[in-house]
Amino acid sequence: EIVLTQSxxxxxxxxxxxxxxxxxxxxxxxxxxAWYQQKPGxxxxxxxxxxxxxxxxxxxxxxxxxxxxxxTLIISRLEPEDFALYYCQQHNNWPxxxxxxxxxxxxx
Amino acid sequence: EVQLLESGxxxxxxxxxxxxxxxxxxxxxxxxxxxxxxxxPGKGLEWVSVISGSGGSRYYADSVKGRFTISRDNSKNTxxxxxxxxxxxxxxxxxxxxxxxxxxxxxxxxGQGTLVTVSS
Numbered sequence: 571e572i573v574l575t576q577s578x579x580x581x582x583x584x585x586x587x588x589x590x591x592x593x594x595x596x597x598x599x600x601x602x603x604a605w606y607q608q609k610p611g612x613x614x615x616x617x618x619x620x621x622x623x624x625x626x627x628x629x630x631x632x633x634x635x636x637x638x639x640x641x642t643l644i645i646s647r648l649e650p651e652d653f654a655l656y657y658c659q660q661h662n663n664w665p666x667x668x669x670x671x672x673x674x675x676x677x678x
Numbered sequence: 679e680v681q682l683l684e685s686g687x688x689x690x691x692x693x694x695x696x697x698x699x700x701x702x703x704x705x706x707x708x709x710x711x712x713x714x715x716x717x718x719p720g721k722g723l724e725w726v727s728v729i730s731g732s733g734g735s736r737y738y739a740d741s742v743k744g745r746f747t748i749s750r751d752n753s754k755n756t757x758x759x760x761x762x763x764x765x766x767x768x769x770x771x772x773x774x775x776x777x778x779x780x781x782x783x784x785x786x787x788x789g790q791g792t793l794v795t796v797s798s
Contacts, residue, residue: 606785608723613773613775613788613790613791614715614723614773615788619783619786625786626786657722657723659723661777661783661784664737664782665725665728665738665739666725667713667725667782668725669722669724669725670722672722
């Protein structure tokens with residue numbers, strides 16, 4: 571089973587700042603990595619697929635990069651609605667599909 | 679518009695059974711796999727199971743293998759998750775989700791979730 575480790579666990583930033591979230595895989599997942607945003611009481615929302623492709627309707631301030639075992643989600647300038655939980659997910663080696671444990675992005 | 683709607687969540691005693699449903703609309707249902715993903719209270723996301731578009735392939739997380747069964751009825755655009763021998767650790771919100779394409783991929787559409795509580 572591929573383990574995804576996200577860092578940091580919590581990120582405290584202010585609106586307008588740049589956020590950098592990391593996801594590291596225990597073995598290569600090629601580019602088969604996705605990022606999701608989840609707000610309280612809501613289902614996850616797909617942000618990025620195949621490591622660097624923005625999903626439909628996702629603002630350009632969200633970008634993803636990486637391949638193999640190291641991946642990054644960048645939010646270039648934080649908007650108030652961006653403060654939420656973020657998860658990475660791999661589907662290169664399955665079953666099982668696996669998720670990271672999440673990064674909480676909170677307002678400083 | 680793509681929609682997924684879960685139902686069937688409830689309070690059940692340990693050792694009991696429950697069947698969840700995921701009703702889909704707005705896309706060619708039989709051409710997509712559907713996954714179940716759960717989230718225990720205050721915890722992260724855990725993939726549970728996936729079924730291919732035809733229903734011919736099914737996969738499970740080790741934590742539910744032998745207890746849960748996924749199935750689908752393409753004439754009703756519905757996927758089911760039969761959950762037997764339920765344990766306290768199965769308590770979670772259960773989401774069904776559709777991949778971008780194929781059987782397994784990034785999940786671009788999710789239902790709103792249905793809550794399963796296993797407790798005496």
